[in-house]
Amino acid sequence: MGLQSVSRGRTHQPCAACRMLRRRCDSSCILAPYFPCDEMDKFAKVHNVFGASNVIKMIQIVEERNREDAVKALVYEATARIRDPVYGSTGAICQLQKMVQELKMQL
């Protein structure tokens, strides 16, 4: 461990995204706030479905205050697609639409 690391108190941990992409992670990393180093699986999912460059692009186009919500939604959609490679989150939408129709008929 170098003197610089010692002076900072601990060795800098790259975020989950940079760790997976094997790239340098510094304070300007756009992914670090949403993919902390102990949440590798969260990044692995969006990386698998959307690809890292698309995730970065999708985060960049939304305002900073909305980025956490955008990442949560992307992780949700990626998880749904991995679980159901045919219908993904569209499958959940279809099921819910059907449920709404059935409930409306019961009223």
Added chain:
Amino acid sequence: MGLQSVSRGRTHQPCAACRMLRRRCDSSCILAPYFPCDEMDKFAKVHNVFGASNVIKMIQIVEERNREDAVKALVYEATARIRDPVYGSTGAICQLQKMVQELKMQL
């Protein structure tokens, strides 16, 4: 036009995906059945959100009989994400879940 094209009756049209990716489109093209040449917008959407290589990967991992449904779902999800860059199709799921709760309370 070469003799081969004349014998086939018409010049081969590359599919929307190959046209956008500027690559050769032949009878073995995995994307051609789902992205005909007159539906450029459909491919543009999934290309924008998932990236071409991820779309190909996601089509390949499902059985052939499910591929049309998988593509429809991917187009639906990409359209939702372009329309709502923060919540995408997750936004529709949240709204529907809320609607189901409200309808259940009315019963």
